[in-house]
Amino acid sequence: MAEVIYDHVTKRFDSVVAVNDLTLEVKDGEFLVLVGPSGCGKTTALRCLAGLEEVTSGDILIGDRVVTHIPPKDRDIAMVFQNYALYPHMTVYDNMAFGLKLRKVPKQEIDRRVKEAAEILGIQDLLNRKPRQLSGGQRQRVALGRAIVREPQVFLMDEPLSNLDAKLRVQTRGELIKLQRRLGVTTIYVTHDQVEAMTMGHRIAVMNQGVLQQLDTPENLYDRPANLFVATFIGSPAMNIFPAKVVSGDGSYRLVAGEVTLEVPPSHRSRLADYVDREVLLGIRPEDLEVVVGSEAQRGDTVRLPVELIEPLGAETLVHLRGPAGTLIAQGEPRIHLNPGDVVTVRVRTEHLHTFDPQTEMAIF
Amino acid sequence: MVGSNRLSSRILFLYVPLALFTVFLLFPFYWMLIISLKPNSLLLNTKVNPLYLTEFTLRHYRYLFENTEFPRWAWNTAVVTFGATLLSLTCSILMGYALGRFRFRGGNLMGTAVFLAYLIPPTLLFIPLSQVVVRFGIYNQYWALILTYPTFLIPFASWLLMGYFRTIPRELEECAMIDGASRIQAMWRIVMPLALPGVLSAAIFSFTLSWNEFLYALVFMGSGQMKTIPVGTVNDLIRADVFQWGPLMAAAVLGSVPVAIVYMFFVDHYVSGMTAGAVKG
Known part of the structure; x- marks a missing residue:
């Protein structure tokens, strides 16, 4: 077990910068998720740590050892690949024992570790099978087992669940979390699935175009996104974003977008001082737009908007509203009765508003 | 009806061409083999059918190893x-x-x-x-x-x-x-x-x-x-x-x-x- 440090790591492929000046510290025993859209550099960052890619500049440390130029076999890590990469010509047992044999671990010790890992993963009965005789879920377990028996300092996982079907994925996700908490091994987990990121990680590093956008706990990432990218990437359905003008008067601030006027809560006012009479990007999460059935008096936090479309999802209903600039999605109660064309009152939880600088796209609050 | 149709078309379009092709490819080997086993007297004799063996000898093989x-x-x-x-x-x-x-x-x-x-x-x-x-x-x-x-x-x-x-x-x-x-x-x-x-x-x-x-x-x-x-x-x-x-x-x-x-x-x-x-x- 060890901490992992990326120290100003840059990786270039010819003219493409895959990872751009990444500085990141993963704590001992932490489960860190690297998340971002495809091509954001998360897998490259992981492969640099594994030693499968040579970094262009910067250093990588595992524990207190600089491993930047050390070959993969000497880094004391184990990796689970997206397609599992089981050795097809070896049995499950040999697959798991392969790394230990190479390290000249005594036979009895190998046997003990393989059996122990097999028991943890519930694959004792599969040890004599070949990978082609296993189901997707079983293969995934074997790949995991192969990593566990090594007892490495760091686990690297590259989208290990993305080849499983939806149900199995949710189940395995839970098991993986429990396993990591139990073994306490520092784990770096790459995914493009933000639900996996939110549920699994102690902390999440959001990347885009090779640049680390934000590194924080799931709660903070959700409630205090550092910039527009993080705000729209985390959360489903995505945060509603539209331009609004900052207007001040009588010591209060209002955000005005077309017909919609929203009062800025007092706690956030000071941050908007520089933006008076300028446009900012206003962000509201769908669950912070409450569709109020029945007529209610207009207040500083309510707006009247026409309904465009209803999407009943069962546990919730997504209400598409015609907003000041395009569609706004509100998360309504289940079994809500609305028809397209109805004009409804929407209450905005103004304490959860987000604003972003339109030029830098950085969060104002 | 459908089955028999398919069978006859298989014979016509699959087995017949394959058989012809096989004969075409294997004939030189067959020719080589029977010539190597024929006595000299029959080799250039145009009166007997050259396509099969009427007499059989291993003396060409012996010649190969001895001479x-x-x-x-x-x-x-x-x-x-x-x-x-x-x-x-x-x-x-x-x-x-x-x-x-x-x-x-x-x-x-x-x-x-x-x-x-x-x-x-x-x-x-x-x-x-x-x-x-x-x-x-x-x-x-x-x-x-x-x-x-x-x-x-x-x-x-x-x-x-x-x-x-x-x-x-x-x-x-x-x-x-x-x-x-x-x-x-x-x-x-x-x-x-x-x-x-x-x-x-x-x-x-x-x-x-x-x-x-x-x-x-x-x-x-x-x-x-x-x-x-x-x-x-x-x-x-x-x-x-x-x-x-x-x-x-x-x-x-x-x-x-x-x-x-x-x-x-x-x-x-x-x-x-x-x-x-x-x-x-």
Whole structure:
């Protein structure tokens, strides 16, 4: 077990910068998720740590050892690949024992570790099978087992669940979390699935175009996104974003977008001082737009908007509203009765508003 | 009705053409075999049907072993074939692997250049090569062929292997290297077992070509005791315009046996499918 440090790591492929000046510290025993859209550099960052890619500049440390130029076999890590990469010509047992044999671990010790890992993963009965005789879920377990028996300092996982079907994925996700908490091994987990990121990680590093956008706990990432990218990437359905003008008067601030006027809560006012009479990007999460059935008096936090479309999802209903600039999605109660064309009152939880600088796209609050 | 229709169309479009094709391909071998077994009296006799045997003799085979250097030719051919195949295979595996796996400056260019080298006809190449052979001082030695055959074996074999290596998921090696293997170990313990069908194809290819090769063998190693089967047969069994058909065909039959054995043994045993289950299936 060890901490992992990326120290100003840059990786270039010819003219493409895959990872751009990444500085990141993963704590001992932490489960860190690297998340971002495809091509954001998360897998490259992981492969640099594994030693499968040579970094262009910067250093990588595992524990207190600089491993930047050390070959993969000497880094004391184990990796689970997206397609599992089981050795097809070896049995499950040999697959798991392969790394230990190479390290000249005594036979009895190998046997003990393989059996122990097999028991943890519930694959004792599969040890004599070949990978082609296993189901997707079983293969995934074997790949995991192969990593566990090594007892490495760091686990690297590259989208290990993305080849499983939806149900199995949710189940395995839970098991993986429990396993990591139990073994306490520092784990770096790459995914493009933000639900996996939110549920699994102690902390999440959001990347885009090779640049680390934000590194924080799931709660903070959700409630205090550092910039527009993080705000729209985390959360489903995505945060509603539209331009609004900052207007001040009588010591209060209002955000005005077309017909919609929203009062800025007092706690956030000071941050908007520089933006008076300028446009900012206003962000509201769908669950912070409450569709109020029945007529209610207009207040500083309510707006009247026409309904465009209803999407009943069962546990919730997504209400598409015609907003000041395009569609706004509100998360309504289940079994809500609305028809397209109805004009409804929407209450905005103004304490959860987000604003972003339109030029830098950085969060104002 | 539908079934019978399908059966007759299968016979018409599948079995009949296949049968014709098989007869067409096998007839020369049949011809070779019966001539090697016919007594001289029947060989040029136009009054008997030449298509089947009416009398049977092994004296052409005996002639081959008693009056010619055939065993020696066979030994020469075997030495050269194994040497050239082993050398070509070793080089081709390394080259195919490098071209298939590594991204390096000029890699693609090199791949194309190798393929172009394969397109140069040996009938052109043997002129400069004979200079090389003489200057190396290996004329009329086994090395003359063991070192020159790879000029046409390596280009094709490494292309074949390059394609094969590319079908093996890169992650398998990467995983092995993280597990504690060096690149050579990963190649030997993970890639090679999976590339076996490809390697065997390359081996069969090299073996067949070396075994049957004529031109280089004639030019570089064609005198005295050093002849190979193709050269010896043509040199010693055709005297000016006299064709000794019986021994000629007997030599041809015996010369084809090893190739036939190699094909029978390997082609049946190694038809791909070994990579199944490596990655998500």
